Amino acid sequence: MTGNGRGELIRFFAVACAGLCIDIGLAWSLAVWGGVGLTLAAALGFIAGAVCNYLLHEFWTFRAASRSVSPRRMGLYALTTGATLLIRLTAVTALSRLFPAEGNVALILLLATGVSFAFNFAASKFIVFNRR
Template sequence: MIARTLQGLLASSLVRFGLVAVAGLCVDLGTAWLLRSLMPLPLAAFFGFCVGAAFNYLLHERWTFGTRQASARRGSLYVLALLATLGTRVGSVALLERTALPDLAVLALATGVSFVVNYVLSRFLVFRPAPETPA
């Protein structure tokens, strides 16, 4: 029963996307943490973000959306989707900080909004199924 429920959840690309996002965040922060003694922290954070993004892209190709083969086109679209996600996050924070919400709530809500934007862009733009060719 539990195995069937877990299998059903993992059939959802949204759940797989969330799991990859969490794993990518761990790679991102772990990389930055390991590099922090070798370089300035902002640079370590930049490299952590890049390594985490590459990790996410490859896992999304293989597991989340099952495209199975990396492509320069999807990689480029993924970078654009990340930039749009970042813009969404920053814009959401800028709008939400004008409310009476505490900072942590602002960050959490903005993260949620940007997660949805990233999923939608990834699912329907970056990793969209190839159109069927008529026979």
């Protein structure tokens, strides 16, 4: 991986961690304290984290001198984020069948996040924020 690619990966990871705090924190709070079903809570947390991540990726992770909010990139990000969400929710559903949700909410959410992370980085780098 080139120096710039490594920097992008490090920035992507930092942004993902920030978004993950929003994502998992909101999902966990809704599921545990709000009485919201785990799959819906995971979806709402994911969306909140994704909005934050888009803005940080646009202006920091994959920055370019002439970068500004682009309707095209925003649309691509929405599509790839939708695919990432489907991957995440499928993982949440599958993991919920393996582990009882009671007492394992954080574990299920974190494992499902790990499943969707690699796809999200590749889609962001090569589809959404591709400079070519």
